[in-house]
Amino acid sequence: MKKLSVIFLGPPGVGKGTQSKIISGHFGIPHISTGDMLRAERAAGTPMGKQIQSILDRGDLVPDNLVVEIVKKRLAEPDCAQGYILDGFPRTVVQADVLEAFSPTALACNLTAEVPALVERISKRRSCPNCGQMIQSKSSGEERCPNCSEIMVQREDDREETVRNRLRVYAEQTAPLIDYYDRIDLLVSFDGMRDIDMITGEIIQDMERVRGR
Numbered sequence: 440m441k442k443l444s445v446i447f448l449g450p451p452g453v454g455k456g457t458q459s460k461i462i463s464g465h466f467g468i469p470h471i472s473t474g475d476m477l478r479a480e481r482a483a484g485t486p487m488g489k490q491i492q493s494i495l496d497r498g499d500l501v502p503d504n505l506v507v508e509i510v511k512k513r514l515a516e517p518d519c520a521q522g523y524i525l526d527g528f529p530r531t532v533v534q535a536d537v538l539e540a541f542s543p544t545a546l547a548c549n550l551t552a553e554v555p556a557l558v559e560r561i562s563k564r565r566s567c568p569n570c571g572q573m574i575q576s577k578s579s580g581e582e583r584c585p586n587c588s589e590i591m592v593q594r595e596d597d598r599e600e601t602v603r604n605r606l607r608v609y610a611e612q613t614a615p616l617i618d619y620y621d622r623i624d625l626l627v628s629f630d631g632m633r634d635i636d637m638i639t640g641e642i643i644q645d646m647e648r649v650r651g652r
């Protein structure tokens with residue numbers, strides 16, 4: 440059976456995190472989110488966390504060398520031996536080149552959506568500071584986590600100004616990876632605005648096809 444080394448491409452807010460978590464549970468392989476790892480560094484106040492704080496808040500990209508080091512270390516851990524879901528990495532051609540030399544990708548899942556829908560979706564996104572659960576906000580008042588009842592908060596970089604910058608950064612630096620993975624025949628694309636379960640079902644089918652090769 441082929442190793443399920445899978446990456447998720449797509450703009451912020453398209454559902455990469457949601458799908459990655461479900462798919463990771465389905466196949467029993469780790470979900471590796473570079474955004475989560477970088478936010479954890481910041482929250483822990485490590486030297487790297489301090490260095491990247493303002494970059495995260497602006498919605499710009501953290502320098503390639505820093506992210507690449509974190510990812511290489513994580514992919515070398517034993518739980519990645521059968522495969523992994525990379526969510527939010529690679530985000531530049533440099534990162535993709537390093538990844539493909541270090542641990543070749545078996546499938547690149549590209550989720551798509553139009554910008555206005557993304558802005559709307561992200562500005563309603565709330566996350567749980569305790570367990571990381573995400574929801575779409577339904578009211579302007581206080582909302583509690585469906586898992587652990589903590590008060591839900593808006594991520595600093597989910598505010599509209601920052602969202603627009605993140606979308607710009609995505610278009611300039613990350614969108615070229617769609618062509619990159621298409622050219623090496625690893626790309627599958629899904630309309631990210633449809634029903635979550637429907638998208639999950641299609642991704643699972645593609646991953647089973649790849650695994651059985």
Ligand code: AMP
Nearest residue numbers: 473474495498499500501506527528530
């Ligand atoms: P995300 O949670 O994937 O939207 O990532 C949140 C933020 O973390 C991004 O806006 C970037 O500042 C940073 N980040 C995450 N992944 C990467 C990456 N592969 N390269 C550079 N910066 C990243």
